[in-house]
Amino acid sequence: MHIALNAYFWNQPHTGSGQYTRQLVYHLSRFVSDVQLTLVFPQQTPGVEAQEVPPGVTVYNVSARSGHVGKVWFEQVLFPRACGTLGVDLAHVPYWGSPLRSPVPVVVTVHDLTTLLMPEYRRGVAARLYTALVSAAARGAAHVITDSFFSKLDIVDHLGIAEEEITAIYLAAGEQYTAVENSLVDLATLRKYDLPDFYILYLGGYVLHKNVPTLLLAYTYVARALGGSYPLVLAGTKPAGVSDSFPDYDAMIESLGLREAVRWIGYVDEEDKPVLYRNAETFVFPSRYEGFGLGPLEAMASGTPVVTTECTSLPEVVGDAAFAVDPDDARQMAGAIIATVVEENLRAELRRKGLEQAERFSWQTTATETALVYQMVLRQRV
DSSP, X not given: OEEEEEXXXXXXXXXXXXXXXXXXXHHHHHHOTTOEEEEEEEEXXXXXXXXXXXXXXXXXXXXXXXXXXXXXXXXXXXXXXXXHHHTOSEEEESSSOOOSOOSSOEEEEOOOOHHHHOGGGSSSHHHHHHHHHHHHHHHTSSEEEESSHHHHHHHHHHHOOOGXXXXXXOOOOOTTOOSOOOHHHHHHHHHHTTOOSSOEEEESOOSGGGOHHHHXXXXXXXXXXXXXXXXXXXXXXXXXXXXXXXOOHHHHHHHTTOTTTEEEEEOOOGGGHHHHHHHSSEEEEOOSOOSSOHHHHHHHHTTOOEEEESSTTHHHHHTTSSEEEOTTOHHHHHHHXXXXXXXHHHHHHHHHHHHHHHHTOOHHHHHHHHHHHHHHHHHHHO
């Protein structure tokens, strides 16, 4: 079977959609023998090619414009047109951006409904129109893949798609996330970000539903209990300014008396993330809404204790291998962080369970189950 994949995010491996597309294509090409893959790549700049394409995977370049309008035009016109030209059996859009009309059946991966359900994503007219467009397109797709059973129920409830038309397929941590240290690489990376010997790590986004304000409030208790020896490291791109979606974190840190206890390190290169995870004392992920929550899984695969919340898909990901707390209870969150630092037996148990939990997820399984969806859709069309 010949599958065309929308490769809009292929050259953006720092994004969730880019990581997913690359991992899926790599493992499909490696482990599924009866699949021929073609990446339909929007060439927004002449001469810029799709990078790090696995052997045996074909790239079909389409001249495309940049920007939001260019993205929509690629999704709705250029990608389905390319599928018809190529004569593929099926199209897969590996993010929530499938076309309304297509000459071939379309499978779309809707990772979550964040942009539909979280208020910070629904304030602009353009954003609301785009969400309405891709919602309608998803309802017309041959099948929907999503990242968790929580997200599957969300899609049933909010998009009105029948349960049998949706398949939950878990993601996985990449092979680079491991508890095995590389002393020279680790030391160089820790120096690159000027990290201390001991630290608590948050790595993620800063929009409101990520719930970083509650983590900061929790850290007032942590700093009081542990002193200055365990700073909170905030990794990930710092918001450029204050808005309805991004509170004034610097003012919050100042008002809570955490200036000496919190360190911003900003954007982290993809290749450096495993080092930051495995050298952290604890990884904290206080989010209120996640379609999957890859961060906690990557941290567990790195042998690091995890404190997260009992919200949405996160209990599916961490099982009993992490602390899952009330996202509004800063004291409970603080207590969990402190316990992972000071109780050695607990740390060892969380490390052991976390590694075992992470091993239950694999990209090979993700690719195999995705190929089964392709086969099911094509059988239904005969």
